Amino acid sequence: MQAIHTWGEALRLLLEILATVAFALSGVMAAARKKLDAVGVCVVAFLAAFGGGTLRDLLLDQRPFFWVGHVDWLWGLLLLCVLAMLFMRGRHFEPTERAMLWPDALGLGLFTSIGVDRALDSGSPALVAVLMGLITGVFGGVLRDVVCNEIPTAFRDHRPYAICAFLGGWTYIGLLQAQAPAWAALLACLLVTAGLRGLALWRNWQLPAWQE
Amino acid sequence: MQAIHTWGEALRLLLEILATVAFALSGVMAAARKKLDAVGVCVVAFLAAFGGGTLRDLLLDQRPFFWVGHVDWLWGLLLLCVLAMLFMRGRHFEPTERAMLWPDALGLGLFTSIGVDRALDSGSPALVAVLMGLITGVFGGVLRDVVCNEIPTAFRDHRPYAICAFLGGWTYIGLLQAQAPAWAALLACLLVTAGLRGLALWRNWQLPAWQE
Amino acid sequence: MQAIHTWGEALRLLLEILATVAFALSGVMAAARKKLDAVGVCVVAFLAAFGGGTLRDLLLDQRPFFWVGHVDWLWGLLLLCVLAMLFMRGRHFEPTERAMLWPDALGLGLFTSIGVDRALDSGSPALVAVLMGLITGVFGGVLRDVVCNEIPTAFRDHRPYAICAFLGGWTYIGLLQAQAPAWAALLACLLVTAGLRGLALWRNWQLPAWQE
Numbered sequence: 001m002q003a004i005h006t007w008g009e010a011l012r013l014l015l016e017i018l019a020t021v022a023f024a025l026s027g028v029m030a031a032a033r034k035k036l037d038a039v040g041v042c043v044v045a046f047l048a049a050f051g052g053g054t055l056r057d058l059l060l061d062q063r064p065f066f067w068v069g070h071v072d073w074l075w076g077l078l079l080l081c082v083l084a085m086l087f088m089r090g091r092h093f094e095p096t097e098r099a100m101l102w103p104d105a106l107g108l109g110l111f112t113s114i115g116v117d118r119a120l121d122s123g124s125p126a127l128v129a130v131l132m133g134l135i136t137g138v139f140g141g142v143l144r145d146v147v148c149n150e151i152p153t154a155f156r157d158h159r160p161y162a163i164c165a166f167l168g169g170w171t172y173i174g175l176l177q178a179q180a181p182a183w184a185a186l187l188a189c190l191l192v193t194a195g196l197r198g199l200a201l202w203r204n205w206q207l208p209a210w211q212e
Numbered sequence: 213m214q215a216i217h218t219w220g221e222a223l224r225l226l227l228e229i230l231a232t233v234a235f236a237l238s239g240v241m242a243a244a245r246k247k248l249d250a251v252g253v254c255v256v257a258f259l260a261a262f263g264g265g266t267l268r269d270l271l272l273d274q275r276p277f278f279w280v281g282h283v284d285w286l287w288g289l290l291l292l293c294v295l296a297m298l299f300m301r302g303r304h305f306e307p308t309e310r311a312m313l314w315p316d317a318l319g320l321g322l323f324t325s326i327g328v329d330r331a332l333d334s335g336s337p338a339l340v341a342v343l344m345g346l347i348t349g350v351f352g353g354v355l356r357d358v359v360c361n362e363i364p365t366a367f368r369d370h371r372p373y374a375i376c377a378f379l380g381g382w383t384y385i386g387l388l389q390a391q392a393p394a395w396a397a398l399l400a401c402l403l404v405t406a407g408l409r410g411l412a413l414w415r416n417w418q419l420p421a422w423q424e
Numbered sequence: 425m426q427a428i429h430t431w432g433e434a435l436r437l438l439l440e441i442l443a444t445v446a447f448a449l450s451g452v453m454a455a456a457r458k459k460l461d462a463v464g465v466c467v468v469a470f471l472a473a474f475g476g477g478t479l480r481d482l483l484l485d486q487r488p489f490f491w492v493g494h495v496d497w498l499w500g501l502l503l504l505c506v507l508a509m510l511f512m513r514g515r516h517f518e519p520t521e522r523a524m525l526w527p528d529a530l531g532l533g534l535f536t537s538i539g540v541d542r543a544l545d546s547g548s549p550a551l552v553a554v555l556m557g558l559i560t561g562v563f564g565g566v567l568r569d570v571v572c573n574e575i576p577t578a579f580r581d582h583r584p585y586a587i588c589a590f591l592g593g594w595t596y597i598g599l600l601q602a603q604a605p606a607w608a609a610l611l612a613c614l615l616v617t618a619g620l621r622g623l624a625l626w627r628n629w630q631l632p633a634w635q636e
Contacts, residue, residue, distance in 0.1 A: 036580050037633070
């Protein structure tokens, strides 16, 4: 576990844990709906939680991956999966997707802002950095759905999800261009992404659909 | 945009744009058939157009990816997707797969020859270079189909597609062995791959199928 | 082909070939069941045989891949696919999955122990090394199933498979911690993984399932 020096870092760590847990639980639920076994649940939860960041680092050629440098998070994920399976088995629990949407929106914002930050650090141009933020936030869920043999939700449910990350990423770039400090740009990206996603859920915004 | 010095380079750029557009449109159509939303259309078009080359560079450990070094192509792809969606929505347009087959054959030839060239540059043995050419030409479509939750067309429609790229790749290797200049080998690979594919379409060649 | 100096190396090479052939044939059968064409059969067999190790090397940033350094194995795989297709076509052969389970268990053990070994060599922490062993042994089959548009067998058939690799990997780590020589740890990992898998098949062990 990282040493925690200040309240700011403690808050950041707490948000990261909350976001990762939300993404991992989305994986556990997707796996449970498909009646996967214990191994499948753990793999799908791992893909949902760490898949986006791992794909980004693979594309940017950055090592070590987050979960290689922070093995305690892997142990935490395993523990979370075991607890979730015991709980869902014992209670005959039908997972409610709605309860997960709010921490998931927070996770989307956090992962996106971290992704843009990493991509800019490694010298990516603006559009590529925004795409890397989007990949970090969205492709964990995409990998989860591909392994569960579904068309990824992010590509077909006609509710703004990746688009919030896209706009949040440009907020980051725009503020940096306007000479804002990096922490403010990162925070604004997080708030815009999670805020837009929250608004979209609250107002039930829909993307235009194909004519039937 | 790259500076264009000669007629040869202008022709090459034109062919590349045509090939990339053909591949991207195949992604737009696949996404439309599955009723994906706007985000899904853009992602699937991106995978179809740049997925093969990106996978090759990932396997060869080459950076930067084409779309990181040429961000204007990414903007062009986004614009193409938006225009295609507006057009298809307005006209209640049923995409005709047949019209795409000819630029797609050209794209297969171009991408394959570029892929073999890159793999040889990075010191791959002959068979690996041919496979990298094949991956460049074929795996964009494979990724497109996997994300759309289909068995990849290239693996099941029993019409020669990857095999044309395979034979074209060996043409490249054979001509280099025979001391031909690199540009002639590249051109021959392009012509053999696209030509065989065109012949296969024209003559309706079929690969042997499993007995029913 | 590698020069073979001793009986030990000859035995190891024989086991490796047997394991790779078993994994490749599992790919050929999966492809045949889905009526893929000749290209699909070769690609799926390749993914099943070399996909796990390639994914591991991609994650560990190790090059060259096994099949780039040993092109003769690629030729052998192509030959194997052609022979298998001719044989299955001629005999109207319905592939028996059961006959493949035993060499597959051996392959799982071999690939897992090699994967753990490689990951430790590149400085991975213990849990990551175990996961890399698991990925080497299991994800060839996962990629095979994803391309064939199935939920991966390893995640849903409720028979211990990846868990055997997980326990075998920890045997490796435990013996190294206890100052055992590397070859003994590798051999123990192989025997524990393949042995547990064999026991699970023989005794028909089942993982706990979700309540209906």
